[in-house]
Amino acid sequence: MKLTSNIDKLGTAGLFLTAIFSPCCFPLFAFAASALGLGSFELFGGWTMWIFQAMVLISVGGLYISYRRHRCMYPLMVAIPSGLLIFYAYHINDSDYWTYFLYAGMFGLLIATIWNYKRNKMNGTCDTCTTYNGKTVETQSTLTCPNCGHKKTEIMPTDACVYFYECEKCKTRLKPLQGDCCVYCSYGTVKCPPIQAGENCC
Structure with missing residues (x-):
């Protein structure tokens, strides 16, 4: 990034x-x-x-x-x-x-x-950016379901890891791939705020 x-x-x-x-x-x-x-x-x-x-x-x-x-x-x-x-x-x-x-x-x-x-x-960035531990991070990420390919844009929390996520189309319950800390790091276009800031996720 x-x-x-x-x-x-x-x-x-x-x-x-x-x-x-x-x-x-x-x-x-x-x-x-x-x-x-x-x-x-x-x-x-x-x-x-x-x-x-x-x-x-x-x-x-x-x-x-x-x-x-x-x-x-x-x-x-x-x-x-x-x-x-x-x-x-x-x-x-x-x-x-x-x-x-x-x-x-x-x-x-x-x-x-x-x-x-x-x-x-x-001067600050955009509506979907915020400051996390002194660093500017993007909070908007688009998740892609590996099962059906459905895409959904979500706002990532900065105070919690999202370990499970249910695809709204096929109802598949997503969880992080091995080595990733959350579903955004595995399936999102932007990794979670802690990873963007160079820290451990959870």
């Missing part, structure tokens, strides 16, 4: 690091490269464009994952046009001003990432 929560930040950080270490392609960041003693050094050579675009996809993908978890669409609404601006600058725009579109897209993704971080980590 920790990795998926940070994909957007990894992508955006990689985006700017690629630009800093490729001053010939990104003159705006040449001062940072000079400060690091890199001058006109090109770390990635001919791969710069492809690595840069891959980081854009990682950043937007991370923000999409965050949206799916927290249902806050505003950072994603900034990120998608920003990503499209970058691809437009690379593949469609052939004017002398293509770098302006590139930089606009980069800083748009930076804004979206910071916004997403502040929204999810500093």
Whole structure:
């Protein structure tokens, strides 16, 4: 969960690091490269464009994952046009001003990432998130019955383990698989709050 929560930040950080270490392609960041003693050094050579675009996809993908978890669409609404601006600058725009579109897209993704971080980590997250022992956890999980495939979204308790659960369709009584502490850890899309927080369940 920790990795998926940070994909957007990894992508955006990689985006700017690629630009800093490729001053010939990104003159705006040449001062940072000079400060690091890199001058006109090109770390990635001919791969710069492809690595840069891959980081854009990682950043937007991370923000999409965050949206799916927290249902806050505003950072994603900034990120998608920003990503499209970058691809437009690379593949469609052939004017002398293509770098302006590139930089606009980069800083748009930076804004979206910071916004997403502040929204999810500093100012509370969403209606189905809560704080458990000082850590933000998701309480909504969708259970899938292994017998009939029926899915049901439930809100997990933070003060008890759910060891048994009856499927409302086929009436199968579910219990945790070996090694799991509760039905959410075995059949849910999100594990129980204690496990998310890195603790023992019960």
